[in-house]
Amino acid sequence: MPVSLGELAISIGCELIGDPDVLVSDVATLDRATPQSLTFLANSAYTKQLPLTKAAAVVLRVEDVDACPVAAFVTDNPYATYALMAALVCPEAAFEPGVHDTAIVELSASVASSAYIAANVVIGERTTIGENTFIGPGTIIGPDCRVGDNCRLVANVNLVKRVKIGDRGLFHPGVVIGSDGFGNVMAAEGWVKVPQLGGVSIGNDVEIGSNTTVDCGTIGDTVIKNGARIDNLCMIAHNVHVGEHTAIASATTIAGSTKIGDRCLFGGRSGAVGHLSICDDVILLSRAVLTKNVTTPGTYSGSFPAELSGKWAKKVARFRRLGNLIERVKKLE
Amino acid sequence: MPVSLGELAISIGCELIGDPDVLVSDVATLDRATPQSLTFLANSAYTKQLPLTKAAAVVLRVEDVDACPVAAFVTDNPYATYALMAALVCPEAAFEPGVHDTAIVELSASVASSAYIAANVVIGERTTIGENTFIGPGTIIGPDCRVGDNCRLVANVNLVKRVKIGDRGLFHPGVVIGSDGFGNVMAAEGWVKVPQLGGVSIGNDVEIGSNTTVDCGTIGDTVIKNGARIDNLCMIAHNVHVGEHTAIASATTIAGSTKIGDRCLFGGRSGAVGHLSICDDVILLSRAVLTKNVTTPGTYSGSFPAELSGKWAKKVARFRRLGNLIERVKKLE
């Protein structure tokens, strides 16, 4: 469904230089854009492509306006403005409300009349589904859950039990929320399972990526606050708290009972051991793992980059013989 | 369903100091407990909360009895005793035996009369399901599998083929057991797949966490022994053996054909490369990866903690110039 530039400018509240009646119907990179495309210039590495673009319009900063051969949306944050416009140009497919014939909804559950429940969905006892929410095929929602308004559970999502989700949540396939935490205590006869009796409390505007797992709390709730973003294949253990607008990239693992503050950024494959308290505004670089409380905002790291194996092996050998070097220095002293 | 303190004392075999007729109906932490709650004191960090607790009863060690303002269960291992009691106070919901209308069970499969097969379950040829076993919604079990008695496959579990599971197993959503191992051999025309023709053999009292994968053996079986506990998002490769009561925390990866002994503890994100033999009673700390056989029980580690990036970068730079330092010391000598 084509959208006019004028409509985009008004919807997002952004200055337009150019003909407001021009229509766009897709998005593209600067170099691949056609006269039907919206594109953007956010990274100066691509500035040289701007004069050649064939786009209908480019979202860009004021300093790039002069070099722009087509219509321009002028903004301080072109990538954010582009993102908001792209969601209008290429919206999610609309859905008709209703419950698919093959969906199984317990009698004590409640589904808003504007929600859609897809094929092969199972919804457990006392669970409620909010307005305009899309529950994709194969999703299994256990008892005592609440999914708010305007959520999208894409497909094959698992909400195991006692999972409360706010509004506008987006959950990708294979996500498991509310499964038992890893609670075991050794006794004479072997491991005794500690019953995992809490739930999961998720705020508004939370997105969780494919095959990520979020365990329920042992007694209280595991908590993910408003605006948090979690990528694929992450592990959020029991009783973890993830703060507002904190973003956690792929394959990151947060061990049990750790509390992460607001606006933190955790790089891919990073993590934290259990029972930590991590303050707001912590940036943790890829593959680093926090092992102590963090009380000072800032950037943290702790990993080594790969290099040619021969060189790396020498470095590791020197590292392993450091004690010997220290002895030699001591002798010299 | 409230349980009396006397009933708990008798069921678990634990000394009770206090009124056996008091009822408990939930569990809580010391500071949040109500007069209906069972709670526990296992970690001395919480001792100061004991005199203020409003619980019905506290599971604790004999040395804490005097400070307890309410009924007390006295035990050497309060967390284990609490865990056993909590399972009685807050049991899993009971289920009616039967096969849901939407479940698809092959004619050659066999389901015990006391088992429950939930919605949208698929059970393959020659597979058997034992007494009192719960097969949760969306679970797919392939041919030639056996699930023992009193197992719980929570939901959306995948047993691909030739998977044998003992009694009292607990398997969380997204678990995949019996999928093909990663067996490829390079030939002139590219990778040739090595058929993965073995199965998976799992003992009694095994728990496997959400989205963990356990591959089938290439020729023989991948083996997980009695009482093993495996957390979320772990990878157990083809022909691995996991010993009795070994516990493996989240996102740990065990490469092909490695044999792990009994009572080992693998921390989160730890692992082992392939074809290793690891003896009993090995503790591997978080993020460390074993690369050689281990014949001595003990604690192993191999990771660095994250720190402020500026400090870390200096350390890495010094590490990279160690060769230069060694030269300088040589010169001084």
Place this chain on the structure above:
Amino acid sequence: MPVSLGELAISIGCELIGDPDVLVSDVATLDRATPQSLTFLANSAYTKQLPLTKAAAVVLRVEDVDACPVAAFVTDNPYATYALMAALVCPEAAFEPGVHDTAIVELSASVASSAYIAANVVIGERTTIGENTFIGPGTIIGPDCRVGDNCRLVANVNLVKRVKIGDRGLFHPGVVIGSDGFGNVMAAEGWVKVPQLGGVSIGNDVEIGSNTTVDCGTIGDTVIKNGARIDNLCMIAHNVHVGEHTAIASATTIAGSTKIGDRCLFGGRSGAVGHLSICDDVILLSRAVLTKNVTTPGTYSGSFPAELSGKWAKKVARFRRLGNLIERVKKLE
């Protein structure tokens, strides 16, 4: 279904020394083989088992023929030849074409007449399924996907949207392909989601392991080329390219927009940060992570092996005090 040695020799094109009429019906290791078994000798560690084998036939190199007490298939690459023969001796179960009663196929989708669509499968609008392709139970395929001929989606696979797959693909349970990439941009009001509007393009002869995720491109496609092999629990982020015959072992993470060349080998839990270009024929050892472009084929590494914790702690302490040692050497100089 037993196969004769002669038939195997002709099918694979391999020299047979022995009676072509002998039948084999299973495969086994050298030491466990029975007179019905095919086995192989590829690794000299097992040479001593050869004279004792009870197999029907052994696939081996010419230098091992004399020590072989039974029929021998002679080849330069015994493991590859064995793999090809094993697929004939123990083929995947054949399936009857058709669409299961419980499968839901959108009217605008198209399924080849020789394909099989299993129970509880959902196939979205405009999606096409090729000849002899097997779509296993619980698989959910969204709109605008294409699955080629002779593919096998074992069970519970998720193709979210705009996923194109070539011929002879093999996809294991829990795989998610085409889910949104992790695209977020910070604005005044918090994270703004960047719509993920691309697809995934997968070549022929690709295998992807259980619970691996492959995100769709942000604008263009994420690309996996012919013959690539990806193990379990890997993360292939948006706009990544994986080259031909590149193999990626378990729990490896490739961050957004990184391009990996042909015939690369990535060890378990290895990875690459985003926006890299990695040339052909790179071997990356287990747990190493590339952080810069690679233009030289070769072997790369960057991890430390686990060792006894006491020893490791000393090494880490020395590493942390390297600055002090450098000062002392400076003083001596």
